[in-house]
Amino acid sequence: MTARVGVITFPGSLDDRDAARAVRLADAEPVPLWHAATDLSEVDAVILPGGFSYGDYLRAGAIARFAPLMERLADAARGGMPVLGICNGFQVLCESHLLPGALTRNASLHFVCRAQRLRIENAKTDWTRAYEEGQEVVIPVKNIDGCFIADPETLEELESSGRVVARYVDVNPNGSLNDIAGICNEAGNVVGLMPHPEHAVESLTGPSSEGLGFFVSVVQRMVSA
Amino acid sequence: MARFVVEVMLKPEILDSQGQAVARALPRLGFEGVTGVRQGKRFEIELEGPADEAATERVRKMAETLLANPVIETFELRAE
């Protein structure tokens, strides 16, 4: 049975078709989900793609959070469904309080697009089990509101419970606290990631194909579940 | 017609990179003696009906749920 991975399109989503391509390359079936829908079409996992939902006007992710489908998603996520928020998707997850902290304007105040080296810090989440802990991968980042912040207690809790999923290596492109590039919830099924693994799935069009592991991970989980 | 102003500022402990950039730019432009700059947002909201308690409550709810992110921001609200 192939895993069905939903990809939500909000108005202003940009990397939805790329996320679907990545799902396909991981041998799963991508299922387009429309933000205004009221059910999740029986998917096994969901990706909130990158982009500028609602233009990122007001705050990145602030308006998309209220999409009808997000209520369903929140329930499903609490019930253990794997959810990956990439860039704008990460911002939506934080705005929805499915993940702690917030993503604010980059320290440089510039949009930054670069091939970024990351270290996978937690290889046990639903989206990282195809990696080794400590493995380094090169994946694009591209954002202007990618600076992860959280209050000291939250940060301490994320660090001590191993919920920092990925960290920037060499360069911190946006000023994130503790070089944090991605985090997860307590159960490890909801992951937010600022870099874009869906743009590192073919070496022809990305800096590497090392992002594929995120999508392979969730497929492996479906199979083992 | 009721008019409200909602002012949203980052919590003081949150790094305000935009405010800091302004603060850094000022001396370059010849403005000395500035000891701090903070940058936030300002919304003007117009509602049908009178500017009564109920309207204020509605705007407060908008501010809490949408206009400000309580994780990093605080807001103030006033009728105009």
Add this chain to the structure above:
Amino acid sequence: MARFVVEVMLKPEILDSQGQAVARALPRLGFEGVTGVRQGKRFEIELEGPADEAATERVRKMAETLLANPVIETFELRAE
């Protein structure tokens, strides 16, 4: 120590895409009856010295040259 607030808003004839996006989102969140939303910026500026005429003038100059873009924005300034 002098404290000023500078409020920067788009000129009324300039498209306020951010305010409009908020205005369009509100009904979907169950907030009806909102007839207009405008979004602008708010700066808090702290200066050394007293909040006198001269300080006000300096902040006005900052607002004109850096905080606001006179081509599309207007500002208001007040001491706090």
Add this chain to the structure above:
Amino acid sequence: MTIYGTESARPAVDTVARAAETPDVALPYAELGMNDEEFARVQRILGRRPTSAELAIYSVMWSEHCSYKSSRVHLRKFGDKAPHSDALLVGMGENAGVVDVGNGWAVTFKIESHNHPSYVEPYQGAATGVGGIVRDILSMGARPVAVMDSLRFGAPDASDTRRVLDGVVRGVGGYGNCLGLPNIGGEVVFDPCYGANPLVNALCVGVLKPEGIKRATAPGPGNQVILFGAGTGPDGIGGASVLASATFDEASHQKRPSVQVGDPFMEKLLTECCMEIFAEDLVVGIQDLGAAGVSCATTELAAAGTGGMDVNLDLVPLRDPTLRPEEILMSESQERMMAVVEPAKVARFLELCKRWDVPATVIGTVTDTGRLRMTWRGETIVDIPPGTAADEGPVYERPYERPADLDALQADSPDKLPRPSTPEQLRDTVMWLAGSPNLADKSFVTSQYDKYVQGNTVLAMPDDAGVIRIGDGPQGIALATDGNGRYTRLDPYAGAQLALSEAYRNVATTGARPLAVTNCLNFGSPEDPGVMWQFARAVEGLADACQALGVPVTGGNVSFYNQTGTTPINPTPVIGVLGVHDDVTRRVQISFNVEGMSLLLLGETRPEFGGSEWANVVFRHLGGLPPRPDLAAEAALASVLVGAAREGLLDAAHDLSDGGLSQALLESCLRGGLGCTVTLPGDPFVELFSESVARAVVAVHPEREARVAALCEAARVPVRRLGVVGGDSFTVEGQFSIPLTELREVYQGALPSLFG
């Protein structure tokens, strides 16, 4: 009824009936940029004075920007001399040209300027420049797949340059990134002549099926005219308010601002909405609203269709309810489109718009009356033959004359400038050039642009051309833009050819077959005979070169009046070349990736330094003649590069252009992180810094050297072994060796230290 009275709250309307009755009312046509003769012509066409709304339409449609009245007689040469091309599906004259790239795919692309607005308000000017060209591509029926930006700013250390550059780059990025279009290339050039005249030229490319091509036409009486997208506000209508205030309601109509503001989110919605509308084949014609807004869309659609249209201006959704009809007609509000839809399909059209939150309104109907009629508040305010506004604008044969200073300029050859000769001097020159703003690393700019979005970017900056995969591959396209104002100042005919040459070469260097051309001609005032001469010569040069290289011009844009006082910018034709890759996996990059590869130099090097970066950077010298264009050599080089790429022979290739061999080698070294060692048989200064055309350096596996040499010989392209890839320095035997770390520091540090 009083004519222009204030007796009621309702301002008076200048109706067609009124215009016929009051021939002597003075209209402010001069303020709208119309001369006496043009105004008289409008009167002759209409047989009466125009209403103020009609004047609004004619004045914008007959403006230089919309009518090409000064350039048209010259631009014809692109058509007259166009080489035959089987690939051309839509030529010049539509919103953008369309070329067949094979395998059932077509591509449309165009470059356009937004220079003046980008000086007034850099962020919004640049942002709306991107937005405007994207809508042109959209209106051809294509999905936009990438953008490029060709930028020119004043002296890097001039006080205003930072403001303009910062805003322009943020604007290009802010709009394109939010729209989800990868930025795959462009230019950043500094020269004092662009100080108060920055050039912001934006290119967009889109992909479609040949059967899906859409046209700007309104055929079929009874078909509905739908305006969709953003509301109409007082954007960019400084001129219209002259009309409104001078004629009518002095007090309440201040001169309106002329800044246009972009909303990329709305454009993204518009794009997705159009894709679904096209997929269901819901339109018979479509036009974007750019400069001249509703005036342009209605007149052009009607003129190209059955010929008539009735429009009710009261139905135009307004952002500002106080707008007068003249202002509605001239408004340049962004993110709007106009579609012509069969009545039976209107409901579905509106439904799709609703799904995407795109406001859409039926505002008119196609007729066969031959007249464009518009009503406002129940009165007829426009009744004109639409073709007279859209197609029959004035055409000027402006006087032109070779600039008086050109002889002296060309005589002032760089030959007398002292040249570096010792190893130290040569080394210093390499470093100096590498760290000069025009040659230094542009990552400070390009890292602010998303190049990955859509997942089809095969090559982007800093490679020689952007390459985009089409469909699921393996086919794809390559695009490059180039222009050199210094060369063109020295010799406009050659300068335009050199720009084409370079873009052509850049595309071929990636392994793509060059196919078609777009151009943006940035010049001073056409009323200056010297400028007009530059323009005529440049167009002639470009047309001849396109013919020689077999690549037709498919579209473009002219921007005049780029001057400060009476001083024009250096004439700056920016040329975009589109090429095709049959298999994008065979694309060739600039980076030296593998130790031990042999370096070959293709092409012939002559001592050519007129207009060179060396003369510019070291001496601020501009004089002499630019490098000699050699189109035959260019075509031969391209055939070798394309053939070698197809056979998979090249590990890297980089064309030689600004800064010459030295610059090309160090860019390839720094990109790949590997050094090189080369031997220069001739005068090292000439070898390193000459800007002769039709040259490229390639890295090939030693075993493949012979095959590449054979290809060169067959095409009569001179080839010479330069050296080898490897190590961690840029070494010229017997001269100098510069550690890459040192080079990297100056190359990458320059722009951040100026603008960071």
